[in-house]
Amino acid sequence: MTQVFINGARDELNVQEHDSLDPSVQELIRAAAEARKQAYCPYSNFSVGAALRTSDGSIYTGCNIENGAYAASICAERTAAVKAISEGKRDFVACAVVAQQDNGFTTPCGVCRQFLSEFVNGKDIPLYAAQPSNLPLRVLCTSVLQLLPNGFRFLNGK
């Protein structure tokens, strides 16, 4: 078995068999994998899908959307988050990210970690990073605050 080390994760500790996860988590990962199919990434050819579950059980999905002016691109995680927030849903309870890299898991970039951390409201949320294939499917189980300890918070007036 290949040992996977990423963000402090170790096999059998932070990396779990997909089939052993709660069905609601499997559903979230499937939603992220489905959203990944809509990725617009002609420049990187790197498709990413994300899904966020809100406290009412809803799932909001997103894909990465690139732009010829690279800086105008947006990641899958932020696409999912802005969809949810713009519809009045900002109480996130879980996040899934799906992308394909041969030797590990794809976790959110620094900007997305900061973006998501704004909405965990001090309680943190689990984050599942999975690949769309590579059976048997394995999943990195981490959390937003594990990925961004001591992230920036605007404290003035709060």
Ligand SMILES: [Zn+2]
């Ligand atoms: Zn990102």
